[in-house]
Amino acid sequence: MLHVFGHTNPDTDAISAALVYANLLSRQGVAAQAFRLGELNFETQFVLKELGLEAPSLLPELPAGAAVALVDHNESAQSTANLAQLDVQRVVDHHKLGDLTTAAPPYLRFEPVGCTGTILLKLHREANLSVEPREAKLMLSAILSDTLHFRSPTTTPEDREAAAFLAPIAGIQNVEEYALAMFAAKSDLGNTPADTLLKMDYKVFPFGDPVKPHQWGIGVIETTNPGYVFGRQAELLAAMDTAKANDDLNGVLLSVVDILNGTNRTLVLSATEEKVLQEVFGVSTHGQVADLGQRISRKKQIVPALEKYFAPES
Amino acid sequence: MLHVFGHTNPDTDAISAALVYANLLSRQGVAAQAFRLGELNFETQFVLKELGLEAPSLLPELPAGAAVALVDHNESAQSTANLAQLDVQRVVDHHKLGDLTTAAPPYLRFEPVGCTGTILLKLHREANLSVEPREAKLMLSAILSDTLHFRSPTTTPEDREAAAFLAPIAGIQNVEEYALAMFAAKSDLGNTPADTLLKMDYKVFPFGDPVKPHQWGIGVIETTNPGYVFGRQAELLAAMDTAKANDDLNGVLLSVVDILNGTNRTLVLSATEEKVLQEVFGVSTHGQVADLGQRISRKKQIVPALEKYFAPES
Numbered sequence: 001m002l003h004v005f006g007h008t009n010p011d012t013d014a015i016s017a018a019l020v021y022a023n024l025l026s027r028q029g030v031a032a033q034a035f036r037l038g039e040l041n042f043e044t045q046f047v048l049k050e051l052g053l054e055a056p057s058l059l060p061e062l063p064a065g066a067a068v069a070l071v072d073h074n075e076s077a078q079s080t081a082n083l084a085q086l087d088v089q090r091v092v093d094h095h096k097l098g099d100l101t102t103a104a105p106p107y108l109r110f111e112p113v114g115c116t117g118t119i120l121l122k123l124h125r126e127a128n129l130s131v132e133p134r135e136a137k138l139m140l141s142a143i144l145s146d147t148l149h150f151r152s153p154t155t156t157p158e159d160r161e162a163a164a165f166l167a168p169i170a171g172i173q174n175v176e177e178y179a180l181a182m183f184a185a186k187s188d189l190g191n192t193p194a195d196t197l198l199k200m201d202y203k204v205f206p207f208g209d210p211v212k213p214h215q216w217g218i219g220v221i222e223t224t225n226p227g228y229v230f231g232r233q234a235e236l237l238a239a240m241d242t243a244k245a246n247d248d249l250n251g252v253l254l255s256v257v258d259i260l261n262g263t264n265r266t267l268v269l270s271a272t273e274e275k276v277l278q279e280v281f282g283v284s285t286h287g288q289v290a291d292l293g294q295r296i297s298r299k300k301q302i303v304p305a306l307e308k309y310f311a312p313e314s
Numbered sequence: 315m316l317h318v319f320g321h322t323n324p325d326t327d328a329i330s331a332a333l334v335y336a337n338l339l340s341r342q343g344v345a346a347q348a349f350r351l352g353e354l355n356f357e358t359q360f361v362l363k364e365l366g367l368e369a370p371s372l373l374p375e376l377p378a379g380a381a382v383a384l385v386d387h388n389e390s391a392q393s394t395a396n397l398a399q400l401d402v403q404r405v406v407d408h409h410k411l412g413d414l415t416t417a418a419p420p421y422l423r424f425e426p427v428g429c430t431g432t433i434l435l436k437l438h439r440e441a442n443l444s445v446e447p448r449e450a451k452l453m454l455s456a457i458l459s460d461t462l463h464f465r466s467p468t469t470t471p472e473d474r475e476a477a478a479f480l481a482p483i484a485g486i487q488n489v490e491e492y493a494l495a496m497f498a499a500k501s502d503l504g505n506t507p508a509d510t511l512l513k514m515d516y517k518v519f520p521f522g523d524p525v526k527p528h529q530w531g532i533g534v535i536e537t538t539n540p541g542y543v544f545g546r547q548a549e550l551l552a553a554m555d556t557a558k559a560n561d562d563l564n565g566v567l568l569s570v571v572d573i574l575n576g577t578n579r580t581l582v583l584s585a586t587e588e589k590v591l592q593e594v595f596g597v598s599t600h601g602q603v604a605d606l607g608q609r610i611s612r613k614k615q616i617v618p619a620l621e622k623y624f625a626p627e628s
């Protein structure tokens with residue numbers, strides 16, 4: 001049985017893609033089950049509740065050689081701990097190819113689009129399989145989530161076409177309204193501890209010399225209610241300070257993305273990060289907040305610029 | 315412009331896939347040109363002559379950052395020397411995933427089928443593009459070559475279906491006859507120097523401990539005329555001895571595959587290789603030849619067994 005799962009700190013695409021791909025494989029005669037690598041965020045909880053679906057089970061520790069399919073990620077740092085011991089038979093992803101290797105020829109399907117859901121819709125069409133309403137809503141939700149309803153610069157025409165195709169099947173007449181409800185759910189952060197807020201969508205990136213890299217932890221909170229997040233600024237900065245010390249990092253940032261305005265104001269921990277943001281983006285930091293303007297995609301607008309800044313001179 | 319190429323020591327699939335994929339991309343509006351990474355073997359020369367086609371140009375040394383598409387391979391050891399400096403935007407392949415990484419999200423299409431041509435036919439169908447007779451004959455030839463006209467255990471039902479679909483478009487009424495003509499061309503080795511014969515379809519495999527691996531060079535000659543090859547046994551063993559010394563290898567084998575009978579008799583250089591073949595396959599060596607029976611696929615039947623034999627105990 002193939003274990004299908006997305007990345008740690010799962011977002012809506014990671015969960016949706018695991019569910020949809022496991023179902024697609026099952027329909028094609030490949031025994032498969034969806035799993036998750038962590039707790040669901042509030043947006044994903046909202047989507048599953050809309051559909052009356054249970055969350056997939058937490059992935060158990062798999063024995064060496066177990067057959068797995070990865071969705072929405074491929075790098076070991078974002079996957080289950082013993083990935084190198086597992087038999088990766090399939091990957092569907094829209095990220096750069098990292099350190100993955102396989103023992104035998106795999107099925108790989110990577111495309112540079114905004115969302116794994118967009119690729120999964122193509123897989124249905126290529127297999128001449130109808131898209132069920134449940135799968136349509138899962139894929140549509142993932143596309144709206146990953147592209148911030150087409151606001152993110154990662155959006156491609158294929159993502160827009162996929163969403164337009166899926167909405168009527170999913171029974172969603174007003175996509176704008178549905179996206180707003182998803183984003184509102186995501187933004188209803190309640191009493192979530194500051195450390196959880198920081199780590200909800202958080203990745204550590206090694207920049208520069210691969211042997212002795214600059215390790216930067218970069219979190220993102222996408223919200224329709226940035227006021228709430230900045231109201232907890234002191235707590236969040238304390239959580240960032242703890243993460244920096246515990247994980248021996250060189251820098252920590254937390255980008256607060258205002259979904260509706262498409263802007264990014266980033267919490268800056270210390271003079272180290274302040275200097276780098278000044279030199280990379282030409283922005284000043286005031287009261288530990290740097291205004292990064294319309295740079296709302298970590299993947300396309302933040303990480304590549306830092307990668308270039310720290311790249312060893314050749 | 316995207317440079318499209320297959321592996322070094324190109325075979326019919328490596329050349330055919332580069333030509334067909336470059337043409338497919340061009341039809342889809344992506345500027346692309348096919349290249350080769352070495353001299354054509356006699357089978358591939360025959361196929362191109364049948365079609366009145368020139369061989370693709372030898373790949374020039376590309377500047378760092380040049381955009382490339384790999385077909386029928388993905389590992390740096392089988393590719394152009396400075397692959398790590400190039401921008402790999404696309405890969406279509408049917409081998410295990412090796413050491414490839416990319417700087418940005420790529421297009422990857424891997425399937426565990428017998429031939430890259432089988433995947434390329436799917437890409438045409440998925441894009442609703444007709445298959446031109448020239449492309450059909452290139453893909454069909456690659457499938458017949460890689461699967462030894464369905465004799466190899468790497469053959470899948472999809473390869474058979476693809477060939478059955480392509481033959482009428484290619485204008486080939488008798489596939490058996492065409493395959494025999496291809497194999498005869500491949501077997502007409504004439505005055506080819508022994509070192510060239512050894513290296514025509516030759517790969518070096520690192521077995522066991524990745525830090526201090528056992529390096530084995532394994533060549534394959536697929537032929538309808540094994541008598542010719544064994545007539546040159548002394549010369550070939552001398553070429554194997556030279557390769558072992560020059561490349562600091564732990565073992566060298568040359569498998570002579572009788573295409574029509576589906577059998578493999580392998581030239582064995584020394585007592586070292588003899589002992590390993592005895593322990594791995596339980597076969598004895600007589601007069602520096604080991605009868606490996608129906609193990610005609612290096613990829614599926616020889617390399618995995620040696621990999622297992624040399625694997626460090628865990």
